[in-house]
Amino acid sequence: MPIPSGAAGTDRTLLRDQAFRTLRTAIVDGTLEPGERLNDAEICEWLGVSRTPVREAVARLEQIGLVTVRPGSSTTVSALDVRATVEAQAVAAAMHELAAREAVPVLAPADLDAMVAANDGFAAALTAGEIDAAIAADDAFHGVLVRRCGNRRVTSVLDDVTPLLRRMERVRFSSLTGRSSVAQHARIVELARDGDADGAARANRDNWLTLRP
Structure with missing residues (x-):
């Protein structure tokens, strides 16, 4: 099989990091309040990116405790723990x-x-x-x-x-x-x-x- 170009991976990584930083800032400064539900489609439209970097960013936000993900149900901004x-x-x-x-x-x-x-x-x-x-x-x-x-x-x-x-x-x-x-x-x-x-x-x-x- 052809060796994949590195450019696509780099671009996706940059988009993921950009989405992560933007969402993190919005949560920290209160733009996105605790308990607020996050919708992938709305976030994609807001950030101008596809679902993949958004989902990767949300997964990272979950790891550090800023969002709560309920698979198949919802993603919400975590309450202050x-x-x-x-x-x-x-x-x-x-x-x-x-x-x-x-x-x-x-x-x-x-x-x-x-x-x-x-x-x-x-x-x-x-x-x-x-x-x-x-x-x-x-x-x-x-x-x-x-x-x-x-x-x-x-x-x-x-x-x-x-x-x-x-x-x-x-x-x-x-x-x-x-x-x-x-x-x-x-x-x-x-x-x-x-x-x-x-x-x-x-x-x-x-x-x-x-x-x-």
């Missing part, structure tokens, strides 16, 4: 602790400046009540350490567990309790600037453990 969120929080905290421990020894001044700028943006967004901007700034802050640690496994694990925490973050960052993260971020930067990898790692872990379901 407290136990699953607690489990995801513990894993995320451990990964961010590892990221900081490995990243601090190789941080450049520009990295520290980026973390300070992200924390300033985070504080401003919280004050303005701009929750999406606050989450983006928080991502930017922690993203410096995740990128600089150079551990692809950390990135992979966080890609799976972080979406489960996003809906909880929206609640936290919309309340006054989220303001404590600004000071915690500043402490992480201070420890990193001093070259205290273990201290920064512990502070980073504790920051993630303050997110309470």
Whole structure:
């Protein structure tokens, strides 16, 4: 038989990943609410893709706990699962602790400046009540350490567990309790600037453990 061209597989993978990211974002930001039923045909029309990448994306969303699939019946956006969120929080905290421990020894001044700028943006967004901007700034802050640690496994694990925490973050960052993260971020930067990898790692872990379901 002829050897299949790699282009078709690559295109399908890209479509699947695009569908996954779009649906994940819509679930996390509340566009698709808990309990809402997902219809393949409607999603295909919305995203402009065929059923195959949509079904593959939905299967991946089920694996990370964002949708519930009842074969032959329905697919719905999962309700906020407290136990699953607690489990995801513990894993995320451990990964961010590892990221900081490995990243601090190789941080450049520009990295520290980026973390300070992200924390300033985070504080401003919280004050303005701009929750999406606050989450983006928080991502930017922690993203410096995740990128600089150079551990692809950390990135992979966080890609799976972080979406489960996003809906909880929206609640936290919309309340006054989220303001404590600004000071915690500043402490992480201070420890990193001093070259205290273990201290920064512990502070980073504790920051993630303050997110309470």
